[in-house]
Amino acid sequence: MIGKKMEELINTQINAEMYSAYLYLSMSSWCSQHTWNGFAHWLRLQAQEELTHAMKFYDYLNERGGIVTLPAIDAPKAEWRDVLELFKEVYAHEQKVTGMINAMMAEAIKQKDYAAEIMLQWFVSEQVEEEANASEIVVKLEKIGPSAGGLFQIDHQLEKR
Numbered sequence: 001m002i003g004k005k006m007e008e009l010i011n012t013q014i015n016a017e018m019y020s021a022y023l024y025l026s027m028s029s030w031c032s033q034h035t036w037n038g039f040a041h042w043l044r045l046q047a048q049e050e051l052t053h054a055m056k057f058y059d060y061l062n063e064r065g066g067i068v069t070l071p072a073i074d075a076p077k078a079e080w081r082d083v084l085e086l087f088k089e090v091y092a093h094e095q096k097v098t099g100m101i102n103a104m105m106a107e108a109i110k111q112k113d114y115a116a117e118i119m120l121q122w123f124v125s126e127q128v129e130e131e132a133n134a135s136e137i138v139v140k141l142e143k144i145g146p147s148a149g150g151l152f153q154i155d156h157q158l159e160k161r
């Protein structure tokens with residue numbers, strides 16, 4: 001059995017992970033349009049990862065006898081000024097998701113929902129990695145500034161992800 005509050009939080013999180021996938025797909029498409037194939041590749045893989053996150057929550061909720069509700073997924077934006085602005089938004093988005101995961105963990109602890117705590121531990125670690133990856137790209141982009149050569153180099157590096 002699962003508490004109503006935890007069920008609600010997990011349903012919200014399934015939607016948020018799906019939205020993350022939508023957002024990164026939209027970003028990937030923008031990068032493709034601007035022939036940043038490495039950035040596009042990185043974001044496309046990131047979108048796929050977000051879908052696996054959604055499915056982890058989905059499977060967990062079903063396993064625990066909860067009811068999965070699937071509200072509409074918001075449309076993400078589709079235009080960015082440049083890759084720096086775009087990746088700053090990736091980083092900000094991951095920080096927001098970390099906040100949501102932390103709030104769920106706080107609720108699990110409060111409810112003494114040990115099963116949820118163990119499931120959420122994986123996401124706490126995952127968010128450390130997600131934030132580190134996004135922040136590293138932002139720092140690199142800030143370092144090279146408007147140098148086209150530097151941008152091409154980072155784009156090429158990310159193609160190997």
Ligand SMILES: [Fe+2]
Pocket residue numbers: 017020049050053097
């Ligand atoms: Fe995620």
Ligand SMILES: [Fe+2]
Pocket residue numbers: 020050094097130
């Ligand atoms: Fe993420």
